[in-house]
Amino acid sequence: xxxxxxxxxxxxxxxxxxxxxxxxxxxxxxxxxxxxxxxxxxxxxxxxxxxxxxxxxxxxxxxxxxxxxxxxxxxxxxxxxxxxxxxxxxxxxxxxxxxxxxxxxxxxxxxxxxxxxxxxxxxxxxxxxxxxxxxxxxxxxxxxxxxxxxxxxxxxxxxxxxxxxxxxxxxxxxxxxxxxxxxxxxxxxxxxxxxxxxxxxxxxxxxxxxxxxxxxxxxxxxxxxxxxxxxxxxxxxxxxxxxxxxxxxxxxxxxxxxxxxxxxxxxxxxxxxxxxxxxxxxxxxxxxxxxxxxxxxxxxxxxxxxxxxxxxxxxxxxxxxxxxxxxxxxxxxxxxxxxxxxxxxxxxxxxxxxxxxxxxxxxxxxxxxxxxxxxxxxxx
Amino acid sequence: xxxxxxxxxxxxxxxxxxxxxxxxxxxxxxxxxxxxxxxxxxxxxxxxxxxxxxxxxxxxxxxxxxxxxxxxxxxxxxxxxxxxxxxxxxxxxxxxxxxxxxxxxxxx
Numbered sequence: 001x002x003x004x005x006x007x008x009x010x011x012x013x014x015x016x017x018x019x020x021x022x023x024x025x026x027x028x029x030x031x032x033x034x035x036x037x038x039x040x041x042x043x044x045x046x047x048x049x050x051x052x053x054x055x056x057x058x059x060x061x062x063x064x065x066x067x068x069x070x071x072x073x074x075x076x077x078x079x080x081x082x083x084x085x086x087x088x089x090x091x092x093x094x095x096x097x098x099x100x101x102x103x104x105x106x107x108x109x110x111x112x113x114x115x116x117x118x119x120x121x122x123x124x125x126x127x128x129x130x131x132x133x134x135x136x137x138x139x140x141x142x143x144x145x146x147x148x149x150x151x152x153x154x155x156x157x158x159x160x161x162x163x164x165x166x167x168x169x170x171x172x173x174x175x176x177x178x179x180x181x182x183x184x185x186x187x188x189x190x191x192x193x194x195x196x197x198x199x200x201x202x203x204x205x206x207x208x209x210x211x212x213x214x215x216x217x218x219x220x221x222x223x224x225x226x227x228x229x230x231x232x233x234x235x236x237x238x239x240x241x242x243x244x245x246x247x248x249x250x251x252x253x254x255x256x257x258x259x260x261x262x263x264x265x266x267x268x269x270x271x272x273x274x275x276x277x278x279x280x281x282x283x284x285x286x287x288x289x290x291x292x293x294x295x296x297x298x299x300x301x302x303x304x305x306x307x308x309x310x311x312x313x314x315x316x317x318x319x320x321x322x323x324x325x326x327x328x329x330x331x332x333x334x335x336x337x338x339x340x341x342x343x344x345x346x347x348x349x350x351x352x353x354x355x356x357x358x359x360x361x362x363x364x365x366x367x368x369x370x371x372x373x374x375x376x377x378x379x380x
Numbered sequence: 381x382x383x384x385x386x387x388x389x390x391x392x393x394x395x396x397x398x399x400x401x402x403x404x405x406x407x408x409x410x411x412x413x414x415x416x417x418x419x420x421x422x423x424x425x426x427x428x429x430x431x432x433x434x435x436x437x438x439x440x441x442x443x444x445x446x447x448x449x450x451x452x453x454x455x456x457x458x459x460x461x462x463x464x465x466x467x468x469x470x471x472x473x474x475x476x477x478x479x480x481x482x483x484x485x486x487x488x
Contacts, residue, residue, distance in 0.1 A: 028391060028392060030388075035463075036447040036449055036460055037445055038467065040440065040447035040464075041441065041446070041447065042440065042468060043426070043450040044451075044461075045451065045452065046426070046428065046432070046434055046450050046451060047428055047432045048426075048427075049409075049428070049454070051451075065451060065454060066453075066456055067404075067409065067448060067449075067451070068448065068457065068460070069446055069448040070447055072446045072447050074419055074420060077396050077397065077418050078416075079446055080392060081389065081392065082392050084388040085388075085389065086389045086402075086411070087386040087387060087389075088386065088387040089385070089386050090386075091456060092382055092383055092384065092385070093455075094383060095382050105387075106387075112382065167456050169456055169459045248382055362385070368387050370406055371406050373389065373405070374388060374405040375389075375390045376385060376387055378382060378384065378386075379384040380383060380384070
């Protein structure tokens with residue numbers, strides 16, 4: 001079904017009013033966390049799935065589409081693909097909000113305006129070798145992918161965990177942990193200052209230098225916000241004291257270009273039935289007023305201050321990010337101070353603002369409103 | 381950060397000789413079953429919205445399924461391809477060898 005963009009726009013505008021992702025109507029068994037078969041068909045390049053170069057305030061990036069089918073079978077004269085077995089995929093290399101990044105969906109570019117995330121935590125779980133435990137909403141797994149015995153030349157188990165995502169792919173970082181009386185756990189801080197060795201070459205027979213009885217390991221593995229703490233590692237499996245990792249709750253997009261520019265006090269920008277006025281511009285802040293043209297309702301906020309402290313975790317810190325954006329009550333429009341504008345967010349008494357409008361939200365997961373035979377799901 | 385989005389089929393897809401086309405989201409692509417014989421799909425392909433076709437995709441799986449990867453530049457696809465790259469190289473070498481043999485026989 002091909003939808004005309006004119007009718008799609010109206011649908012998306014209504015969709016934007018949905019602040020809470022809605023549940024999917026029926027939930028058949030889904031082929032989530034499943035890989036395509038190793039003898040799958042492979043098409044390296046195909047015109048219909050695009051690689052699109054885009055520009056943002058920070059950089060040029062290329063966005064890539066693809067298609068995956070998994071879990072399919074042929075029987076009794078029928079081809080059967082399970083629910084979630086066919087997915088269109090769009091990759092956005094570490095795209096962030098506030099910085100003018102875009103997202104490619106079905107050949108169209110959308111401005112990436114807003115997002116919210118969550119941290120999923122599990123505690124005190126036993127994970128068997130080559131098995132996994134679900135976490136979050138159950139669509140991802142913490143998998144104990146390999147248990148290697150003898151990695152150091154003697155039989156001690158070394159566990160490597162991976163995060164299996166909905167797409168069937170693994171999170172890009174693995175989590176190796178080990179815990180044994182034969183290993184020195186570096187979480188004690190034993191290596192924090194290095195050892196007392198001087199630069200040079202040592203033999204085990206040198207006094208106090210029997211490095212062949214000195215093996216290091218860590219019971220904790222990390223990657224940014226993601227951490228895994230093991231309390232026990234055995235040849236059969238491992239006990240996880242605590243594991244946590246992030247996921248997307250929703251993203252907010254718009255197909256419409258924002259109204260944008262440097263505004264002195266009293267100057268305005270309009271778009272999508274909204275007007276924003278800079279009412280005051282200070283050295284590291286701006287007072288702005290957002291008005292709905294039709295209703296006359298308005299919202300005001302002092303955006304900033306822009307300081308080394310307030311921007312240190314930008315643009316990912318969604319709590320502090322609120323200082324730099326203003327929305328209307330229904331989240332149909334969003335004004336942002338352009339922190340990453342090449343010429344700076346404030347110059348010569350003017351503030352760089354973008355007014356995004358015609359916003360819509362995509363939950364994790366949620367129906368794809370332009371074609372409800374499909375479900376949108378971030379793979380994070 | 382947002383690194384990947386997926387549009388998945390909400391309900392199972394069932395295709396046969398009579399009902400042989402599945403249209404992707406917003407008509408962006410089509411999955412077409414061209415020829416099926418009980419437990420084997422003998423020919424199938426994907427078409428994009430402009431009508432470009434992949435050609436028959438049944439060979440690698442010998443008709444047992446229609447699992448698929450398209451576009452090596454998409455990182456999700458390339459991760460999956462990375463798991464089978466060595467097999468793909470061997471298969472391509474075998475195909476080149478077979479073609480060379482055919483050409484050699486034709487030249488005789």
